[in-house]
Amino acid sequence: MERIGIIGGGQAAAALAAKLREEGFGGAITLIGAEDAPPYQRPPLSKKYLLGEWPRERLFLRPGSFYEEQGITLHLGTRAMALDAARRAVTLESGETLSFDGIALVTGARPRMLPDALFAAGRPPVGVHVLRTLADADALAPEMVAGRRLVIIGGGYIGLEAAAVARDRGLDVTLIEAAPRILARVACAETAEWFTAFHRSRGVTVITDAQITDIGGLERVSHVTLADGRTIETDLVLVGIGVEPETALAETAGLEVAQGILVDAFGRTSAPAIWAAGDCTVFPWRGRRIRLESVQNAIEQAEAVARDMLGRGTPYDPVPWFWSDQADVKLQIAGLGQGHDRIIVRESGAGRSHWYFRGDEFLAVDAINDPRAYMVGKRLLEAGRTPDPAALADPGVNLMALVRG
Ligand SMILES: Cc1cc2nc3c(=O)[nH]c(=O)nc-3n(C[C@H](O)[C@H](O)[C@H](O)COP(=O)(O)OP(=O)(O)OC[C@H]3O[C@@H](n4cnc5c(N)ncnc54)[C@H](O)[C@@H]3O)c2cc1C
The missing domain is CATH 3.50.50.60 (FAD/NAD(P)-binding domain)
Structure with missing residues (x-):
């Protein structure tokens, strides 16, 4: 592969471009983003940036010089309007058409509006x-x-x-x-x-x-x-009523779309040499299809795609995690709690955690001002282990013992 086109200029786009270079890709990388700004982090937009505590420059994922140094060509403030899957050709708003050997769609999501x-x-x-x-x-x-x-x-x-x-x-x-x-x-x-x-x-x-x-x-x-x-x-x-995956471009190419661009465990879409990653995708996970809206997923799925584009792919199988900062409260979430039938509540000093179970299976933890509960829950999920609910509920039991045990 000589020319890679990355369509979308957000979290996944930045991670993908950087990973391609890190993995030694020496060909041309072109990044096409509809927003004027180079890739930036969205989470602070509803947190420190909105509060006025973070300056604008701090949002950017890479310094301006990074793209030039890495030989990544940016086309910003321009939307890709059409994609020809067979020719792997992208037509921009300006009418210009760019062709690639491989394309990654990282088009994210757009906010819903009321009727x-x-x-x-x-x-x-x-x-x-x-x-x-x-x-x-x-x-x-x-x-x-x-x-x-x-x-x-x-x-x-x-x-x-x-x-x-x-x-x-x-x-x-x-x-x-x-x-x-x-x-x-x-x-x-x-x-x-x-x-x-x-x-x-x-x-x-x-x-x-x-x-x-x-x-x-x-x-x-x-x-x-x-x-x-x-x-x-x-x-x-x-x-703030949620988002819709941005699938318009994928649809112009006739790719399979169902509440997101359908990809396999390698991030491959239904068309050869076209991949997708981040908020715009629906992917197989533990026997079902999911769509995640998180920084972790944008980065890790994009990196998995970068490796697969270079012929070194491995199936993407994340333990999802997420966080939310609200005033002085930090919520950290590991796993996906959907389908739970029981919650174990654990109190610990200043914090607390809610542990999700379905039958005997441990699904997820919400840790409120309790980084230790988050870390333990995440490690247990990564190891595929289920903690004893009675031990969890007992504030006298040291959580670290659950990881070791
Ligand atoms: C206010 C806010 C707070 C958040 N807080 C958290 C948090 O605390 N923790 C967390 O994990 N996640 C958080 N998220 C979610 C997280 O930011 C997203 O999951 C992540 O940005 C997804 O990255 P992405 O690259 O897939 O999509 P995006 O970041 O949405 O990037 C997609 C980009 O593609 C561009 N694009 C779309 N179509 C085209 C096209 N046809 N041509 C060219 N460009 C196109 C879009 O304009 C956009 O710039 C937050 C999101 C928001 C908005």
């Missing part, structure tokens, strides 16, 4: 935000002025992180969740309850089971109305 019909203006008016890109964060941050009212729609991690930042910045925050509880898609009831209480204790109004019927304001957003008749006056709205 236009919910907005009095017929579309989202000024003051309604999403938070996915640096440009989104740069539009939202200056609007977060102390004393203003913010409605956050969606009680997922991004909504909760933004709620924590907004309280620190002195805003009046209401968080609206359609499901009976927050974090319904990603965490157990115990974790959700803990975070609901935490945010309420910081002055956030958390409303669950709430259907939005109307978002008012013609020029600028003014209020949100709920199905029970409540109206919440607001200056700002942040919509």
Whole structure:
């Protein structure tokens, strides 16, 4: 392979390009990204960057000189509009067509928006935000002025992180969740309850089971109305209701797509010499197909693809992990808890952890301000071992003994 094209300019793109060089690939690497900025980290966008504690430069994954030094050609601020799978040719917004021997699609995901019909203006008016890109964060941050009212729609991690930042910045925050509880898609009831209480204790109004019927304001957003008749006056709205995998380009090439670009354990798509990695993919994992939205997955799957592009691939079989920072709380998650039928709660000093089981099988752990529980849980999952639930629940049992035992 002489010419590799990487389509997408995010976390996976940067990891893939770097790994190709690390593995000794000497051919041409071209990275095509729709955003103007070179690859950067998204997690701080809802944390330290939104709070104003991190400067912009700190977000970038590599110094500007890296790409030149490594001979990686960047085409930024330009979207790939069409992909010809047979010719491995990519047509850019400008009309230019670039051909490659191998292509990696690392197109990520885009935020969902509420339907236009919910907005009095017929579309989202000024003051309604999403938070996915640096440009989104740069539009939202200056609007977060102390004393203003913010409605956050969606009680997922991004909504909760933004709620924590907004309280620190002195805003009046209401968080609206359609499901009976927050974090319904990603965490157990115990974790959700803990975070609901935490945010309420910081002055956030958390409303669950709430259907939005109307978002008012013609020029600028003014209020949100709920199905029970409540109206919440607001200056700002942040919509954090999840993302859709960005599959548009893959579809132009006729690749197999089902809630993400379908890839095998090597990151290969349904077309020869076209791979995919990161948030945009659905991949086989322990007998089912999953899609992950995490930095870990973006990096590790991209690195697996880089190796496979060079003929040194091994199946990608991660133990998923994730984190979320909310004010002074660090949540660390190892494993995937979906399908659990039992949670063991462990209290330990300042922290606590929630251990997910299905029958006798240990699935995952949520560690709240408890890095040791996270580390032990992750190691057990990596070793395919199940801890004794009774020992876990006993705060007198040293967790490290569970790893050694
Ligand atoms: C606010 C926020 C906070 C987060 N916090 C955490 C966290 O705490 N921990 C964690 O593990 N994960 C977190 N995540 C998730 C994590 O950032 C993503 O999982 C990760 O960025 C995925 O990387 P990716 O490269 O697959 O996709 P992305 O980073 O989304 O990059 C994809 C890039 O491809 C570009 N693109 C798409 N289509 C085209 C095209 N046709 N042509 C050219 N370019 C294209 C997009 O514009 C984008 O720049 C967070 C995400 C957000 C938004």
